[in-house]
Structures are given as structure tokens and as C-alpha cells.
Amino acid sequence: MNIQFMNNQELAEKLLLMRIAQGQWEQLPIKDKLQKVRKFRHLLVVQRDKIAKALFLDSGKPYEEALGAEILPLAEACKFLEKNAAHLLSPRKIRSSDTPWWLFLQKSKVHRKARGIVGIIGTWNYPLFLNGVQIIQALVAGNGVVWKPSENALETNKILAELLLETFPQNIFKELSSSRESGPVLIDSNIDFVVMTGSVETGKAIAKKCAERLIPSTLELSGIDSLLLLDDGDVDLAVNAAWFAMNINAGQTCMASRRFLIPETMLEKVATKLLELARNFKPRKILMESQADCALPLIDAAMVEGAELIWPLNKSDIWKDGHFDACILINIREEMRICNEAIFAPILSVITYKTIEDAIRISNACSFGLCASIFTSSVQVGEKIALALKVGSVSINDAIVPHAHPATPFGGVGLSGWGATQGEEGLLEMTRPMSISIVSGKFRPHYELATPKATDSIPIVEGILLALHSPNWVGRIKGWIQFLSGAKKK
Numbered sequence: 053m054n055i056q057f058m059n060n061q062e063l064a065e066k067l068l069l070m071r072i073a074q075g076q077w078e079q080l081p082i083k084d085k086l087q088k089v090r091k092f093r094h095l096l097v098v099q100r101d102k103i104a105k106a107l108f109l110d111s112g113k114p115y116e117e118a119l120g121a122e123i124l125p126l127a128e129a130c131k132f133l134e135k136n137a138a139h140l141l142s143p144r145k146i147r148s149s150d151t152p153w154w155l156f157l158q159k160s161k162v163h164r165k166a167r168g169i170v171g172i173i174g175t176w177n178y179p180l181f182l183n184g185v186q187i188i189q190a191l192v193a194g195n196g197v198v199w200k201p202s203e204n205a206l207e208t209n210k211i212l213a214e215l216l217l218e219t220f221p222q223n224i225f226k227e228l229s230s231s232r233e234s235g236p237v238l239i240d241s242n243i244d245f246v247v248m249t250g251s252v253e254t255g256k257a258i259a260k261k262c263a264e265r266l267i268p269s270t271l272e273l274s275g276i277d278s279l280l281l282l283d284d285g286d287v288d289l290a291v292n293a294a295w296f297a298m299n300i301n302a303g304q305t306c307m308a309s310r311r312f313l314i315p316e317t318m319l320e321k322v323a324t325k326l327l328e329l330a331r332n333f334k335p336r337k338i339l340m341e342s343q344a345d346c347a348l349p350l351i352d353a354a355m356v357e358g359a360e361l362i363w364p365l366n367k368s369d370i371w372k373d374g375h376f377d378a379c380i381l382i383n384i385r386e387e388m389r390i391c392n393e394a395i396f397a398p399i400l401s402v403i404t405y406k407t408i409e410d411a412i413r414i415s416n417a418c419s420f421g422l423c424a425s426i427f428t429s430s431v432q433v434g435e436k437i438a439l440a441l442k443v444g445s446v447s448i449n450d451a452i453v454p455h456a457h458p459a460t461p462f463g464g465v466g467l468s469g470w471g472a473t474q475g476e477e478g479l480l481e482m483t484r485p486m487s488i489s490i491v492s493g494k495f496r497p498h499y500e501l502a503t504p505k506a507t508d509s510i511p512i513v514e515g516i517l518l519a520l521h522s523p524n525w526v527g528r529i530k531g532w533i534q535f536l537s538g539a540k541k542k
Contacts, residue, residue, distance in 0.1 A: 166194030168244035270471030275422025303398030511538030
């Protein structure tokens, strides 16, 4: 399936038709939408070999990673929606106990309305899982979707689009050409919401465009995640987690652990264990040479500033024939560029600290704030530290995998973007709230505020204010007396 590039006019014509279809799709009962999600989920299982092959052709992702990091979490995200979307998207009644007594004639509900047409600019590093979750959530919320996939995942894009078109109506889902030119065309089109996963530079450009047109957005951007090992933490577990997190998907993971913060006293032990893992490591091919072009100068700059490369033994072995060896650096300081610029390669910077307060400060010194991991034997201490970190998600005694929990939101702060995908928050992000209030009877004393009798209402309104919100009981009693007196004159 070769998707042809569409210019602005051609896309505008498609969107006119989609907007009509979207209105009809939004009115479809949620149970009917979720039946289609269920069918899509089952197709993931049936087509798993075909999907895994596509992922391998695009990025060299082995079958086990395709299953565990792409197909399974997407299936779980679908299952979460099947179980919870109907409740989450149903109208919410405002409780009578939350209604001020002077609005006693009013009953209110909050509805979740689809945003309209959602433009999704997709990613290549987890092209099935990340794109799939965002598209499915947008559709379940009642939106039409225009998807601009990455030019670096052509085979996976093709099969994901096939599965979606086999499941959902064709008039509410449109795949654009994966060419770079399609991104600006999409952003300039008559869409209502933008979801983008990618680099901080692209995110800034899209945010600027959206701001000009006052279009809301969700931006899932880069991360330089920290992994904190505390004095009481399991060293072996933490080292294995750091190694896994830096190397999964050949280091091409936005929430990979890039900064390994450890107590000064543990440096020798940690370095020894990391080297044991490195000696048995087989370098993986990374998808784009440009990622190596970005990463290698950061390693060079760090070494000039005093960092030591302990693996690989020779710097010339880092990047060979498109393969990037796992890199371990020690004597790293938080102000170095390697701790503050986006990396998409298997590089781990080991940073030592003296106190927990130092560890928190070092972690928060980075302008990126996607995820973090903490290894400790005390859950209470771990949670306390987690709440002090300026990130979107924290896992305690694990890395990366917990953030794929289908019921939890995923999103960053700072240069890592804003908004959320996944979970309840991700679904609601694809909607806008609308409140509807119904007032019974004919008692409308507030109408007098627009008449010459407006000043006559002062004793009543002031009495209500004093009766309900005076700082002491004397004021509240005076308020009730003033209100009753004013109401009696009416």
C-alpha cells in the first residue's frame, strides 16, 4: 500500500468529508466502538507473526521484543479501554452535596465530547505500540484521526493501517504519506487536536504552530532519565535494570535510563558488575546514523571534561558498521552536555552522589523530565523521593516496563513535553469537557441584576456571602439575619 502525498488543498477536501463522518461516529454507542477495539485486539494476536516480521524489517527488533514491547502492551491497552472506556466517557452528574444551596433549583452534568479531528504525528522507535495506543484512544473517544506515520517504519506502518482499516470505518481514519513534507501539511490543516511523539526540536516547532491557531496538543518528547540507587537498594537488581533500560530497543527508547546515580561508596562494585554485563554484550544496529552523529560528540565532550569511558575499551569500537556498542562512562558531572541533551543510543553515564538530597538535586538538574527509577528496600522512602523528582512517571525497583501499565498515564514535564497518553488520563485527553445545567421552576432573582432594582438585591447576596463564608459564627448569624430580612422584603 503506497500512500501518496497530499497537498494542503487535497487534505482539506478529505477533512471536510471526515468531519461529517466524525459527527456520526461520535454518536455511535460506546459499546459498538468497543466491539471494534475487541476485534482489533484479536487481530493483533492472529497477525502477531506478520507484525513481528514487519518490526524486524524496520528496525531489526527481535521476535521476543516485538511481542513483549509492542504487541502485548498494545493488546493490554485495548483491553483496558474495553473494560473502562464506557464508564470514563459517560456523563458525570454533579452531586447535590456539591451544589450551593442558593442554586438548589439547578442540576448539572459534565459530558465528555470528542475533540473532533485529531492529527497524530507518529514515531518510529515503537511504531506499533505508541502509535496504536494513541490512535485507538482517539477513535474510542469519538474522534476522526489523521495519522502521519514515521518514514522510518514503513512495514509496521503498513500493517498497523491495514488492521485499523479492517476494524474501523474508513471514513474516520486516514493515513497520510510518511514523507517529512506531510507533517507541516497536517499541522496546517483544519484539525482540532495534535498528538506528537518525537524530538524536542520538532515538538517546539509544532507547539509554536499550534499556539498560532490556538489548537491544543499532547507532546511526548525526549527524555534523559535517571536511575537512582540508594544505600539500601539491591545493587545487582539496579545494575541489571540500568543495563536493560539502556540497551532495550538498541537504546532507542525515550525513557531509557541515561543517568545512573549511585552512592560514592558503590562505584567500584557497580562498575565491576556493569563490565561483566558489557563483556557478553552483542552490539545492536541502530536505525539512523544521525543518532550516532548526535551521541558521539557528547561522549567526546564528556571525556574532554574528565569523564572516563570504561566500556568499550577502545573508543573506536563504539560505532562500527551501523552497530553501536553499549557505552559506560564514569566520573560524570550533572552539568556535562551528555546529561542534558537528548540521546538515542545505548549510553549510560554513572554519576556518584553523597546524600539523597544530592541525588534528588542532580536528577532534577536536567531540563528533561520524562521518567525515573528508584531502587531501595524502603517503599516509603522510595515514594517520598519519587514525589520530589520533576518527572512524569517514577518506577520503584524496576525500569521502563512499569510505565507500560495500561491504566497509568504516560507523559513528561519540561523539555519532555506535556499532556498524557495511555490510561484514563490519555483517553480523557482526547476529549473536552462540556457542562450542561438544567434549572427548574421560575424563581430567578438574579435577573434583577440587569434592572434598575439591582441595588435591592445587595442585602440578599451579601447576606448569603456572610452566612456561608464568614470566618466566625457571629458573622454567619448576622448574615442569615440579613438574608432573611432581605428575602422577606421581596
